[in-house]
Amino acid sequence: xxxxxxxxxxxxxxxxxxxxxxxxxxxxxxxxxxxxxxxxxxxxxxxxxxxxxxxxxxxxxxxxxxxxxxxxxxxxxxxxxxxxxxxxxxxxxxxxxxxxxxxxxxxxxxxxxxxxxxxxxxxxxxxxxxxxxxxxxxxxxxxxxxxxxxxxxxxxxxxxxxxxxxxxxxxxxxxxxxxxxxxxxxxxxxxxxxxxxxxxxxxxxxxxxxxxxxxxxxxxxxxxxxxxxxxxxxxxxxxxxxxxxxxxxxxxxxxxxxxxxxxxxxxxxxxxxxxxxxxxxxxxxxxxxxxxxxxxxxxxxxxxxxxxxxxxxxxxxxxxxxxxxxxxxxxxxxxxxxxxxxxxxxxxxxxxxxxxxxxxxxxxxxxxxxxxxxxxxxxx
Numbered sequence: 001x002x003x004x005x006x007x008x009x010x011x012x013x014x015x016x017x018x019x020x021x022x023x024x025x026x027x028x029x030x031x032x033x034x035x036x037x038x039x040x041x042x043x044x045x046x047x048x049x050x051x052x053x054x055x056x057x058x059x060x061x062x063x064x065x066x067x068x069x070x071x072x073x074x075x076x077x078x079x080x081x082x083x084x085x086x087x088x089x090x091x092x093x094x095x096x097x098x099x100x101x102x103x104x105x106x107x108x109x110x111x112x113x114x115x116x117x118x119x120x121x122x123x124x125x126x127x128x129x130x131x132x133x134x135x136x137x138x139x140x141x142x143x144x145x146x147x148x149x150x151x152x153x154x155x156x157x158x159x160x161x162x163x164x165x166x167x168x169x170x171x172x173x174x175x176x177x178x179x180x181x182x183x184x185x186x187x188x189x190x191x192x193x194x195x196x197x198x199x200x201x202x203x204x205x206x207x208x209x210x211x212x213x214x215x216x217x218x219x220x221x222x223x224x225x226x227x228x229x230x231x232x233x234x235x236x237x238x239x240x241x242x243x244x245x246x247x248x249x250x251x252x253x254x255x256x257x258x259x260x261x262x263x264x265x266x267x268x269x270x271x272x273x274x275x276x277x278x279x280x281x282x283x284x285x286x287x288x289x290x291x292x293x294x295x296x297x298x299x300x301x302x303x304x305x306x307x308x309x310x311x312x313x314x315x316x317x318x319x320x321x322x323x324x325x326x327x328x329x330x331x332x333x334x335x336x337x338x339x340x341x342x343x344x345x346x347x348x349x350x351x352x353x354x355x356x357x358x359x360x361x362x363x364x365x366x367x368x369x370x371x372x373x374x375x376x377x378x379x380x
Contacts, residue, residue: 011376018380031085038080038108041261047099048076054093060086080108110312116376118350118369121156121199121358122149123322126183127163134336135360139182143190150195152362156218159183159211160201164222166254166292166325173204180207188214197240205229212237218286222246222293225273235280242286242318243277245269247294257294262302263309270313286356288318291345297329304345307352319349320358343368 012033016026043051048068055062060082068076082090087108094105124145125135137145149157161179162171171179180200187193193215200211203223208230212219218240221230225243234241245266247257259265270287277285287310289303300321310317327333327341339361346357346365350372359365 006380010380014377015380028085031088032083035081035083036087036112038082040078040080040104042075043078044075044099045071045073047097047101047104048078050097050099051078051080051090051094051101051104054090054097055080055082055086058082058086058089058093060090107312111314112308112311112353113314114308114311114353115316115350115355117373118346118354119155119356120152120362120365120369121158121318121320121356122152122154122362123158123160123358123360124149125163126159126161126179139186142183142186146187146190146192149362150192152366154196154362154366156197156199156356156358158199158201158220158358159187161207162202164201164250164293166250168250170250173206176202176204177207177210181210184211184214184216187216193217199240199242203227203230205233208233212239218242220244222290223249224269224290225276228276231276231280234277234284238281238284240284240286241277241280242288243270243273244288244293244318245290250293254294257296257299259299262295262299263306266303267310267312270310274313282315285315286318287313287315288320291319291321292324292326297326300324300326304349304352307349307354311353316355317353318356318358319346319354321345321349322359322361339364347372
């Protein structure tokens, strides 16, 4: 007999291929193979005591403030630790309880399913003021750059013609269209749009409609759906729509970013905006928490660390931290020297639920995620 301590992140079902248990047993045991952590704010003392007892009965744990059991405080923060089997049992129990535990049960039964692989979105900017000079490309260079990029087979390519860096001012619809039209025409004429899903990083209706007429299939709207006509446009063309959270606009988004409760407020934003997108095909909506768009460096790290919270919406999550100032806030560096930081943030984002990684460095990310996939597929 030989015994090994293996990676706790190993895929349970891949491991079972080496063990060959009964299929019913694999299904039952799979529900016990992974722990979930739920942080609960301001849980009332009666609710905490009920939930504590129910959790212990099913083999789960609830961590609360020490004085909860004595009834000396009215509310406590709490941490529920449970596997999927235990969560299912708790949901059934809490649906019959008062003290807002019915509401908690509704949240606990949401699905938080992480992707198995990451899709890549390459970035090219047809303008001279985007924050990363390496992403800028002239019309004369565009065809060659696209051919090189497409050889790496990214699932998405995002084209932009205006800067959205902090403090930037929108150039106007007429100027944006003037910049982007030749690029869109070239992409259409050369048939590049057939080799990946092309998106336009814009909130301008005229530019987006022109792009969709030329084979583009994704509206990457950084405005946070301020123009509801863009939802109609996506519906009309059966296009993908990426909904990004932003505080204020690019010119003012960094002026004292403030949130009473970061995760709650951004989740509420998505919940509200998704109502306007309910007529779109469900699998055509992408959510982006908006790294850098009206958040402090700490806000950005919290969003990446707890990204799985937004899996509750059962939509692909896009993260774009590529070479952003967030990296500089923790490790002083020029934009050109932030590849390692970008890879680190994107690796953690994928680990926590991101399906799509938006990057200026497709080659390096393709190499990184190819190796990660190879490791994950080993199983043991």
